Amino acid sequence: MTDTIQKVKNLSIGFRSKKGEEILILKNISTNIKKGETVGIVGESGSGKSTLALAMMGYVKHGLYTIGGECQFNSSNLLKMKSKDLEKIRGRKIAMIPQNAGQALTPNLKIGYQIDEALQLHSDLNEKEREKKISELLNKVRLPSPETIALRYPHELSGGQQQRVAVAMALAGTPDLLLLDEPTTGLDVTTQAHVLELLNFIAKDTGTSMVYVSHDLGAIAQVSDRIIVMYSGEIVLEGPSRDILKRPIHPYTHGLLKSIPKLSLAGLPDSMPGSQPQPGTIQGGCSFFDRCNFSDENCKHNSPQLEFLEDLNTSVRCFNYEKLVKESQVSQTVNKIKNKSQDKEILNLSEVSISYAKQKLLDQVFNRISDNNPTVKDININIKKGETIALVGESGSGKSTILKSIAGLLRTKDGLIRFDENRNLSSDLKERDPNDLRIIQLIFQNPDESLNPNHTVEEIIAQPLKLYFGLKGEELKKNIIDLLQKVRLGEFYTSRYPRQLSGGEKQRVAVARAFAAKPDIILCDEVTSALDVSVQAAVLNLLQQLKEDFGTTYIFVSHDLAVVRAISDRVAVLYQGRLCEVGPSNDVYKFPSHPYTEVLLGAVLEPDPDIKPKLVAEDIVEERPPEKGCSFQGRCSRIVGDICKKEIPPWQLTDSGNAIRCHIPIKELQKEQF
Amino acid sequence: MKVDNIYKEEKKSAFAKLSEIIITMASRPSGLIGLSILVFHIILAFISPYIAPHDFKAIDPTLMLQAPSAEYWFGTDDLGRDVFTRTILGGRTALTITFFGSLIALLWGGLLGIFCGLVGGKIDDVVMRIVDAFLSIPWILAMLLIVSLLGTSTEVLIPALGFFYGKGIVRVARAATHDVIAKDFIVSARARGHSNFSIIWNEIIPNVRDAILVEGAMRWSWMLLGFSSLSFLGFGVSPPTPDWGLMISNARGLMSFAYWAVIAPIVGLSSLIIGINLTADAFAKALGIDRSTKAPV
Numbered sequence: 028m029t030d031t032i033q034k035v036k037n038l039s040i041g042f043r044s045k046k047g048e049e050i051l052i053l054k055n056i057s058t059n060i061k062k063g064e065t066v067g068i069v070g071e072s073g074s075g076k077s078t079l080a081l082a083m084m085g086y087v088k089h090g091l092y093t094i095g096g097e098c099q100f101n102s103s104n105l106l107k108m109k110s111k112d113l114e115k116i117r118g119r120k121i122a123m124i125p126q127n128a129g130q131a132l133t134p135n136l137k138i139g140y141q142i143d144e145a146l147q148l149h150s151d152l153n154e155k156e157r158e159k160k161i162s163e164l165l166n167k168v169r170l171p172s173p174e175t176i177a178l179r180y181p182h183e184l185s186g187g188q189q190q191r192v193a194v195a196m197a198l199a200g201t202p203d204l205l206l207l208d209e210p211t212t213g214l215d216v217t218t219q220a221h222v223l224e225l226l227n228f229i230a231k232d233t234g235t236s237m238v239y240v241s242h243d244l245g246a247i248a249q250v251s252d253r254i255i256v257m258y259s260g261e262i263v264l265e266g267p268s269r270d271i272l273k274r275p276i277h278p279y280t281h282g283l284l285k286s287i288p289k290l291s292l293a294g295l296p297d298s299m300p301g302s303q304p305q306p307g308t309i310q311g312g313c314s315f316f317d318r319c320n321f322s323d324e325n326c327k328h329n330s331p332q333l334e335f336l337e338d339l340n341t342s343v344r345c346f347n348y349e350k351l352v353k354e355s356q357v358s359q360t361v362n363k364i365k366n367k368s369q370d371k372e373i374l375n376l377s378e379v380s381i382s383y384a385k386q387k388l389l390d391q392v393f394n395r396i397s398d399n400n401p402t403v404k405d406i407n408i409n410i411k412k413g414e415t416i417a418l419v420g421e422s423g424s425g426k427s428t429i430l431k432s433i434a435g436l437l438r439t440k441d442g443l444i445r446f447d448e449n450r451n452l453s454s455d456l457k458e459r460d461p462n463d464l465r466i467i468q469l470i471f472q473n474p475d476e477s478l479n480p481n482h483t484v485e486e487i488i489a490q491p492l493k494l495y496f497g498l499k500g501e502e503l504k505k506n507i508i509d510l511l512q513k514v515r516l517g518e519f520y521t522s523r524y525p526r527q528l529s530g531g532e533k534q535r536v537a538v539a540r541a542f543a544a545k546p547d548i549i550l551c552d553e554v555t556s557a558l559d560v561s562v563q564a565a566v567l568n569l570l571q572q573l574k575e576d577f578g579t580t581y582i583f584v585s586h587d588l589a590v591v592r593a594i595s596d597r598v599a600v601l602y603q604g605r606l607c608e609v610g611p612s613n614d615v616y617k618f619p620s621h622p623y624t625e626v627l628l629g630a631v632l633e634p635d636p637d638i639k640p641k642l643v644a645e646d647i648v649e650e651r652p653p654e655k656g657c658s659f660q661g662r663c664s665r666i667v668g669d670i671c672k673k674e675i676p677p678w679q680l681t682d683s684g685n686a687i688r689c690h691i692p693i694k695e696l697q698k699e700q701f
Numbered sequence: 702m703k704v705d706n707i708y709k710e711e712k713k714s715a716f717a718k719l720s721e722i723i724i725t726m727a728s729r730p731s732g733l734i735g736l737s738i739l740v741f742h743i744i745l746a747f748i749s750p751y752i753a754p755h756d757f758k759a760i761d762p763t764l765m766l767q768a769p770s771a772e773y774w775f776g777t778d779d780l781g782r783d784v785f786t787r788t789i790l791g792g793r794t795a796l797t798i799t800f801f802g803s804l805i806a807l808l809w810g811g812l813l814g815i816f817c818g819l820v821g822g823k824i825d826d827v828v829m830r831i832v833d834a835f836l837s838i839p840w841i842l843a844m845l846l847i848v849s850l851l852g853t854s855t856e857v858l859i860p861a862l863g864f865f866y867g868k869g870i871v872r873v874a875r876a877a878t879h880d881v882i883a884k885d886f887i888v889s890a891r892a893r894g895h896s897n898f899s900i901i902w903n904e905i906i907p908n909v910r911d912a913i914l915v916e917g918a919m920r921w922s923w924m925l926l927g928f929s930s931l932s933f934l935g936f937g938v939s940p941p942t943p944d945w946g947l948m949i950s951n952a953r954g955l956m957s958f959a960y961w962a963v964i965a966p967i968v969g970l971s972s973l974i975i976g977i978n979l980t981a982d983a984f985a986k987a988l989g990i991d992r993s994t995k996a997p998v
Contacts, residue, residue: 435892436888436891436892456891456894459894461894464892464893464894465894467892468892468893469888469889469892471885471888471889472885476884476885476886477884477885477886477888477889478886479903479904479907479908480908481907481908482903482907490890490893490895490903491893494893494894494895495893540889544893
């Protein structure tokens with residue numbers, strides 16, 4: 028094969044533990060990257076996907092070392108090369124696009140200068156030519172008015188623009204191979220869709236080979252020709268992207284695809300049991316054995332080898348793949364959630380505005396906030412007992428801000444938050460009595476941060492029990508064990524520290540702590556976004572189960588629209604701190620009526636190569652909401668006229684009980700649906 | 702599901718934790734050296750009164766400034782006193798006073814720092830400016846003032862030293878608190894309605910304790926140097942109590958012909974300071990708060 032540009036041969040990378048054991052992060056990896064193709068490497072955190080990508084440019088992280096094998100680029104082994112020779116390859120031949128462009132760009136140098144630096148290193152152009160090349164590159168990554176962008180500093184650009192600059196810098200050396208490490212993970216859905224589209228274009232336009240590393244099958248599906256699925260340091264499945272996503276013949280990929288919530292399906296997907304084993308803990312046998320639905324005795328004792336199936340053009344590491352070959356497609360079964368909401372209203376937000384503006388001296392004296400254009404404005408939501416309402420929107424849409432206000436962590440500027448029709452919760456923490464605090468509990472996004480690393484699980488769950496119910500001794504212990512069992516954790520977890528738990532287990536502890544207070548409302552702030560895909564479904568199922576058992580009301584904040592679709596009864600779409608649309612999730616997802624909802628839903632990436640995101644609006648990022656008129660006027664593609672800029676749009680009701688805030692008449696909005 | 706064997710670590714008693722930390726410290730050469738020096742000095746401080754070969758205040762003009770010999774290992778000073786006896790006894794006062802001084806510094810500095818970090822706002826501003834103001838006063842001048850007003854008794858020296866060396870700890874504790882304060886578990890505790898006291902005690906202290914302890918250990922060695930400087934200037938312990946600072950001060954004029962009388966206390970003082978410094982360093986590394994990891998290439 029002459030068109031192979033990178034050849035990974037029997038690569039093993041690992042580290043030595045304190046006891047002197049050799050622990051492998053990558054186990055005997057072999058693969059080829061061909062010229063002009065885009066390879067997606069997908070896997071959960073800790074599967075070794077980033078280590079593999081870094082090894083492809085001859086870099087091994089500090090603390091790890093190469094145990095065996097090689098990475099051949101132009102028939103020389105990158106892992107044995109001297110750093111001087113590597114410098115000639117990195118940037119010129121192999122370039123890397125990092126996950127967080129905001130951190131990868133030097134904050135105190137102008138964009139143009141940083142690209143110029145890359146050009147000076149990697150090309151032989153003179154100053155004039157370089158200047159031309161900079162505009163060319165910025166044009167290529169579709170940044171508006173390259174001349175002005177080149178003079179800006181990184182912080183003056185939005186996340187999507189920064190990522191584009193990173194792409195431009197990587198292209199400066201006209202590399203043969205581009206390594207992308209989760210390049211769209213931190214971006215908003217709409218921005219992400221645009222960046223992926225750009226990458227697709229560049230791959231076609233320049234013929235560069237790309238290696239795209241991500242945990243997100245949706246993103247991988249959009250860009251790659253071939254997919255490598257990794258699980259605990261091994262390649263478990265490798266083949267053409269369409270086949271892998273449509274007919275995964277490895278049980279792990281099969282289960283993974285089954286557990287991802289889809290936009291087209293309401294209800295919670297089946298979850299995969301357990302979590303990925305820690306490196307060095309596999310005794311023998313298949314690494315996926317514990318979680319596999321297709322395993323038998325053979326899998327327990329013998330580890331399968333990667334087998335190439337010629338008829339399918341796929342490599343698979345499984346003894347029983349034939350069982351899966353027969354099963355033609357991933358048939359997703361969802362557990363329909365029962366809407367158990369009662370008519371009784373539990374929380375009412377009326378005309379709520381929240382401002383982050385700093386109080387001036389005079390305002391401090393009168394204890395008021397004066398801000399004409401607050402971050403969050405005019406929020407009217409009625410929440411019924413037992414329902415799950417989701418707040419969705421991109422970053423900066425004020426969804427977390429609203430949660431904070433409900434929890435009392437942030438003062439409201441105007442408006443009323445009422446609990447149970449008569450209790451006023453508009454005050455902040457200091458003014459609420461303990462019972463008001465008990466009824467509303469929070470679950471946070473990242474369990475690493477929300478659990479005190481120096482407390483054991485027992486101490487963590489004991490806190491609300493001691494605080495609200497004054498439990499002690501045996502009774503306290505009994506309650507803790509009860510709660511642990513409710514979140515499907517055993518009694519032996521009590522003496523563990525958070526660092527000894529996996530991500531999913533940590534989040535379960537956080538859930539147990541929230542339920543310990545016997546709350547009426549639980550605020551879930553992006554509770555699954557820090558979790559791996561295979562674990563996410565399990566946590567969602569648990570939350571749903573607990574809700575049905577306790578009749579709790581959830582206010583669910585997420586940027587992941589598919590997750591919201593799976594769990595919520597009603598959805599409120601927010602843009603720039605203003606409501607756009609509120610309605611039953613079925614209606615909102617089936618017939619997105621508000622122009623913004625349309626944009627948002629259109630940009631969602633599904634793990635299916637046939638469903639392409641629709642790019643309706645520009646991915647500009649607005650810093651502040653407009654002072655007058657509709658909040659979405661800056662990006663709306665269906666603007667009616669001056670009225671959108673001057674007047675706040677009225678609420679319009681559809682027949683199904685969907686409330687939309689737009690100047691376009693409701694009939695027209697519904698007509699243009701697909 | 703199998704239980705991961707690496708992660709099967711259970712909650713340990715405080716004693717088990719401490720012994721583990723000490724073992725980790727001793728596994729590094731610098732930590733082992735530091736620990737041995739420190740332990741040697743502490744043991745010496747306890748047993749020196751019983752093993753001292755001579756009377757530390759016995760003046761004998763006939764033995765003035767004798768070179769080291771089999772009878773007087775480190776020679777004698779200008780009053781004919783045995784330098785060896787005085788050297789092994791000379792660390793006791795300094796060690797005791799500075800040990801309790803650093804405890805006081807840790808306590809007030811740590812608590813005030815955590816409190817300021819937690820409440821923030823106006824109170825934080827005012828307290829920190831006061832701390833800054835104190836930091837700008839040369840401590841030795843202030844100490845001299847206090848000592849000359851109140852005397853040089855232990856009851857004055859310990860709190861005075863504790864106060865002056867606690868200012869730096871305030872800053873460290875406040876910074877460490879700021880690292881923790883933004884984490885969600887604090888927000889979570891706040892949202893549940895825990896009191897400030899409970900948040901400090903349960904949530905913050907376990908997370909900033911290590912940083913403050915390391916800082917305190919560092920302060921101990923600085924305080925030792927500071928105390929010896931006071932003695933050197935004649936404001937520390939009063940003669941004839943043996944003390945390194947005082948001994949150096951007395952013998953420095955005779956350095957050109959009776960070097961032994963000044964070298965012995967210098968070795969004693971500097972070895973103790975080096976010992977404490979190395980131990981504090983190793984302590985930090987054993988706790989995993991050493992940030993000098995190698996940058997990626």
